[in-house]
Amino acid sequence: MSEPGFTPDEMMTIAASRALKNDDVCFVGIGAPSAACNVARLTHAPDITLIYESGTIGTAPDVLPLSIGDGELCDTAVTTVSVPEMFRYWLQGGRITIGFLGAAQLDRFGNINTTVIGDYQAPKTRLPGGGGAPEIAAASGEIFITMKQSLRGMVEKIDFYTSFGHGDGGDHRERLGIDTKGPTMLITDLAIWRPEPESNEFAVVSLHPGVSRDDVQANCGWTVKFADNIEETPPPTDLELQTLRDLKARTKAAH
Amino acid sequence: MATFQSLPDAVSENLHDGDTVAFEGFTHLIPHAAAHEVIRQGITDLTVVRMTPDVIYDQLIGVGLVKKMIFSYAGNPGVGLLRRMRDAVEKGWPRTLELEEHSHAAMANAYEAGAAGLPLAVLRGYRGVDYSKVNDNIKSITCPFSGETLAAVPSVQPDVTFIHAQKADRKGNVLIEGILGVQKEAVLAARRSVVTVEEIVDDLDAHPNACLLPHWTVTAICTVPGGAHPSYAHGYYVRDNANYIAWDRISSDRDTFLAWMDEHVINATPQEFAGRVEELRTQA
Numbered sequence: 001m002s003e004p005g006f007t008p009d010e011m012m013t014i015a016a017s018r019a020l021k022n023d024d025v026c027f028v029g030i031g032a033p034s035a036a037c038n039v040a041r042l043t044h045a046p047d048i049t050l051i052y053e054s055g056t057i058g059t060a061p062d063v064l065p066l067s068i069g070d071g072e073l074c075d076t077a078v079t080t081v082s083v084p085e086m087f088r089y090w091l092q093g094g095r096i097t098i099g100f101l102g103a104a105q106l107d108r109f110g111n112i113n114t115t116v117i118g119d120y121q122a123p124k125t126r127l128p129g130g131g132g133a134p135e136i137a138a139a140s141g142e143i144f145i146t147m148k149q150s151l152r153g154m155v156e157k158i159d160f161y162t163s164f165g166h167g168d169g170g171d172h173r174e175r176l177g178i179d180t181k182g183p184t185m186l187i188t189d190l191a192i193w194r195p196e197p198e199s200n201e202f203a204v205v206s207l208h209p210g211v212s213r214d215d216v217q218a219n220c221g222w223t224v225k226f227a228d229n230i231e232e233t234p235p236p237t238d239l240e241l242q243t244l245r246d247l248k249a250r251t252k253a254a255h
Numbered sequence: 256m257a258t259f260q261s262l263p264d265a266v267s268e269n270l271h272d273g274d275t276v277a278f279e280g281f282t283h284l285i286p287h288a289a290a291h292e293v294i295r296q297g298i299t300d301l302t303v304v305r306m307t308p309d310v311i312y313d314q315l316i317g318v319g320l321v322k323k324m325i326f327s328y329a330g331n332p333g334v335g336l337l338r339r340m341r342d343a344v345e346k347g348w349p350r351t352l353e354l355e356e357h358s359h360a361a362m363a364n365a366y367e368a369g370a371a372g373l374p375l376a377v378l379r380g381y382r383g384v385d386y387s388k389v390n391d392n393i394k395s396i397t398c399p400f401s402g403e404t405l406a407a408v409p410s411v412q413p414d415v416t417f418i419h420a421q422k423a424d425r426k427g428n429v430l431i432e433g434i435l436g437v438q439k440e441a442v443l444a445a446r447r448s449v450v451t452v453e454e455i456v457d458d459l460d461a462h463p464n465a466c467l468l469p470h471w472t473v474t475a476i477c478t479v480p481g482g483a484h485p486s487y488a489h490g491y492y493v494r495d496n497a498n499y500i501a502w503d504r505i506s507s508d509r510d511t512f513l514a515w516m517d518e519h520v521i522n523a524t525p526q527e528f529a530g531r532v533e534e535l536r537t538q539a
Binding site for chain 2: 030031053054055056065066067068069070071073074080081082083084086087088091092115120121122123124125126127128129130131132133134135138139160161162163164167172173176177178254255
């Protein structure tokens with residue numbers, strides 16, 4: 001078999017970018033989500049509204065920001081509001097259609113931990129914490145999650161609920177009075193996952209080119225569910241790949 | 256009425272051992288020079304507040320001046336974790352660190368409530384998550400009109416807030432432009448405030464709706480060009496991303512950290528910040 005001509009990381013970012021629509025208003029997490037959202041903007045979704053928690057609304061950076069508050073985000077934004085306004089009027093006010101998050105630890109129901117590994121009072125690893133994510137996860141219309149698969153990252157039980165996904169599954173969100181959809185898509189470097197209708201447990205719906213079911217299971221800490229009809233993720237187009245690589249090259253030169 | 260004075264004088268007159276202090280800035284306009292002056296003066300047992308504690312909080316914690324931190328995201332943005340803070344939390348070095356952890360939404364609301372003179376902030380937050388299990392300051396409240404259960408947190412009202420801004424006029428009115436963060440709220444919520452600025456001008460030339468702090472809301476103003484470095488001042492100099500990346504290595508080892516602090520903070524002055532941003536000005 002010949003080399004695919006793209007890396008698993010590139011496939012992940014591009015698959016994630018395809019999930020976004022031109023009319024979305026997207027609250028962008030830093031890291032992998034930021035790359036995916038900007039590839040979407042530079043390809044099929046030129047009018048997408050990207051919002052970073054630093055208060056920049058409708059931003060269109062030429063390079064990927066290192067932080068959520070790089071000057072580039074403000075320079076290219078439609079408007080920049082204060083952080084209290086960002087969280088009150090725009091997020092809590094229900095104006096965000098997609099919240100795009102990364103995760104350090106994730107479980108099968110899309111609950112996310114970015115707070116601690118181990119016990120909170122005596123942690124093995126103290127992580128940065130949730131930042132905007134707890135309320136992004138609850139207040140955005142729906143949530144996309146993107147992360148590289150690993151046994152350490154995709155676990156049976158997360159150590160701390162930083163952001164609520166589907167809780168214990170089923171109608172747990174509804175029972176807590178949360179009326180948004182929660183996680184509706186997980187894009188990893190190996191596959192695309194969606195929650196199953198009743199249980200809300202993530203199941204693989206599409207494998208990236210060259211990836212087997214065993215590969216997905218070998219890099220996931222819970223027993224993986226596979227949908228009845230599994231598709232193969234279309235490989236990156238030349239335009240998608242070129243856009244992503246140009247963006248990364250500009251970013252590398254800038255930082 | 257704002258007093259124009261040197262940064263060492265402003266720090267020693269306004270901040271005392273045991274105070275609750277915020278050095279605010281959301282990636283942009285982080286008051287590095289002010290925090291370094293606090294470190295030089297060794298003002299200790301501080302409760303530090305910040306939505307996004309980053310390098311200066313890592314430094315304050317690493318030299319042992321911090322008793323407690325109230326925060327919502329502690330990281331080196333885009334680079335990784337705060338290694339001095341981790342050492343304090345995980346190993347108690349150089350002292351143990353008490354944490355009061357919130358989400359950004361709660362912290363932003365708490366500052367706003369502080370500025371508004373309210374005892375608490377109310378938000379639709381923390382639903383389904385574990386924060387309230389580890390933070391007794393997260394409670395719930397029932398809306399008397401709708402019956403909805405909402406989250407409540409105490410307002411933040413620091414003894415002192417430090418911020419960095421682009422400019423002040425000769426009366427002491429302060430202008431902030433670009434990414435605003437929660438600096439206006441943090442100043443209005445505090446009992447005292449110290450603002451470092453890039454320059455003093457005759458006329459702020461501000462848009463009618465600009466983010467402006469009238470001189471009578473600010474305690475002290477200190478001219479410190481480059482005082483946000485390695486953070487940035489929109490329109491003056493860009494963020495020194497390479498410096499943030501370098502911090503990851505410097506902070507990874509206790510001795511390397513202490514040696515770096517000696518050279519760049521303990522034995523340095525506020526005047527040195529101007530030179531640090533010289534090359535970053537051309538890109539702004």
